Amino acid sequence: MNQLDLVVISKNKSFIERCRTLCADFDFQYAYFGSSEDFFERSEHAPTIKCFILDCTKFENIHEAAGTIQVARQMMDSSYIITILNSKVDPEGMELLKKSGANLIMLDNEFTTNSKLEFVASQVIKSAFIPVKVADLIPESRINGHLYMLMPVNRKFLKIYKPGSKIDNAFIAKYTEAKELYTHRNDLSAWVEYVQKYQAKDDNAGARNCRANFLKLQQAFLELVILISDQTVSTSFAAGKELFALCEKFCADLLVSLKDVTAPWEAVNNSSVGDFGSVERGTAVAAYAGMLAEQISPEVAPKAMMGGLLADIGLILVSPEVSRKIRTGNLSQLTGEERMEYVKHPIYGLNQILSKRIPLDDLIKDMILMSHERIDQKGFPNKPAAIKMKEEPMIIRLAQELDDALTIKLGKERIDFDNTFKSFLSGKLNEGDGYPLIMLLKLNPLIRRTGNASESSHS
Ligand SMILES: [Fe+2]
Numbered sequence: 001m002n003q004l005d006l007v008v009i010s011k012n013k014s015f016i017e018r019c020r021t022l023c024a025d026f027d028f029q030y031a032y033f034g035s036s037e038d039f040f041e042r043s044e045h046a047p048t049i050k051c052f053i054l055d056c057t058k059f060e061n062i063h064e065a066a067g068t069i070q071v072a073r074q075m076m077d078s079s080y081i082i083t084i085l086n087s088k089v090d091p092e093g094m095e096l097l098k099k100s101g102a103n104l105i106m107l108d109n110e111f112t113t114n115s116k117l118e119f120v121a122s123q124v125i126k127s128a129f130i131p132v133k134v135a136d137l138i139p140e141s142r143i144n145g146h147l148y149m150l151m152p153v154n155r156k157f158l159k160i161y162k163p164g165s166k167i168d169n170a171f172i173a174k175y176t177e178a179k180e181l182y183t184h185r186n187d188l189s190a191w192v193e194y195v196q197k198y199q200a201k202d203d204n205a206g207a208r209n210c211r212a213n214f215l216k217l218q219q220a221f222l223e224l225v226i227l228i229s230d231q232t233v234s235t236s237f238a239a240g241k242e243l244f245a246l247c248e249k250f251c252a253d254l255l256v257s258l259k260d261v262t263a264p265w266e267a268v269n270n271s272s273v274g275d276f277g278s279v280e281r282g283t284a285v286a287a288y289a290g291m292l293a294e295q296i297s298p299e300v301a302p303k304a305m306m307g308g309l310l311a312d313i314g315l316i317l318v319s320p321e322v323s324r325k326i327r328t329g330n331l332s333q334l335t336g337e338e339r340m341e342y343v344k345h346p347i348y349g350l351n352q353i354l355s356k357r358i359p360l361d362d363l364i365k366d367m368i369l370m371s372h373e374r375i376d377q378k379g380f381p382n383k384p385a386a387i388k389m390k391e392e393p394m395i396i397r398l399a400q401e402l403d404d405a406l407t408i409k410l411g412k413e414r415i416d417f418d419n420t421f422k423s424f425l426s427g428k429l430n431e432g433d434g435y436p437l438i439m440l441l442k443l444n445p446l447i448r449r450t451g452n453a454s455e456s457s458h459s
Helices: 013-026 036-041 043-048 062-075 091-100 108-113 116-126 169-176 185-198 205-228 237-259 264-271 279-296 298-310 313-317 320-327 336-343 345-355 362-369 391-406 417-431 437-441 444-448 453-457
Strands: 006-009 030-033 051-055 080-085 104-107 129-133 147-151 156-161 180-184
Touching: 006 013, 006 036, 013 030, 013 051, 013 108, 013 116, 013 320, 030 036, 036 043, 036 062, 051 062, 051 116, 062 080, 062 091, 080 108, 080 116, 091 104, 104 108, 104 116, 108 116, 116 205, 116 279, 116 320, 129 147, 129 185, 129 205, 156 180, 180 185, 185 205, 205 237, 205 264, 205 279, 205 313, 237 264, 237 279, 237 298, 264 279, 264 417, 279 298, 279 391, 298 362, 298 391, 313 345, 320 336, 336 345, 345 362, 362 391, 391 417, 391 437, 417 437, 417 444
Parallel strands: 006 030, 006 051, 051 080, 080 104
Antiparallel strands: 129 180, 147 156, 147 180
């Protein structure tokens, strides 16, 4: 049986081509079917599909769409189902589609012209299985979700733990060498609950807590991004406020737990998911921004985390081609028009957040809008005079650049964390790089700190 990451059901050539290119870029296993009947007859594919896209633009009415989604949902209980519509639906119609099993509803123009699909697909496919550390397992405990092991030979996930069974020393010993096991994204809350419930007071407690908080934030952030970028219907403003508040809370929890570990920078580096230059780095950037702010201007650390989290939301609204060039590090290949689109992403992002009536503090607005500005005015989009530049928004740019330096790129050699971290900061101090010197000088203690990479990377 073929393992499929993404399946699209459509007759529309541009939708099929869009999915095919995306899957080629991300190295996802992909298939398309001309109709849902064709697909339903080949149901042997269903259990492995992580992302299922159903084009409903040619359907007669919302009930036909709902019926097809229901059948699909019965065949694929853990897949992420995206439904494409060609017109807005009223909140009741939306509710019906969601109840039938759709995870996300997109409009056809949104599907082909912006980069939301890249964001969602990379989240739900790449992070369909989320790594958890064997060292985070606690003897004599029980988890309410499944655990999986990645088989190195065929890269398949093998179920090795059933919810509710006892984890004993023998189980832990069996997988210690593997270091990492996996939980399905649908079981993530069970994992977080587990870590919080047992609260083992061992040497690993701090790092374990950090990782759980990081995952919680990642999950809430995914939902927030989907809500903020939603163009199908006027989403409930209350839901947006609620999710924003949840992200604020999870950021605060993460910051507290990071203060509890001896190697917080490494803990973030080890927990992060997603490619650089993409929105999904938001959680890692948020954590770095919070920790940098602790050195530069501690009172703004919680806001810096929210600024870091949201700064690149505008990238969802750029075209697939622009986001592709960003993701592959080919900014120099942007055409004039594409570059214009790219430099506006901080503005797009801020406007989109405000359009959902999410209450943003002025400083967080500045952090989003000025996340690419520099005091030498070589930044974008507005190039304010140095005198008008506040220090805090520049924390976001620094956090993003640090994240870029520290991220292990696919196909590149693993970097030495401590050396890269220190040479990044001393490089900034030597060159200035569009930052005020007084801000960079506050980072000196980080350059002199003694790294303890072993604590979190090998625990
Ligand atoms: Fe950005």
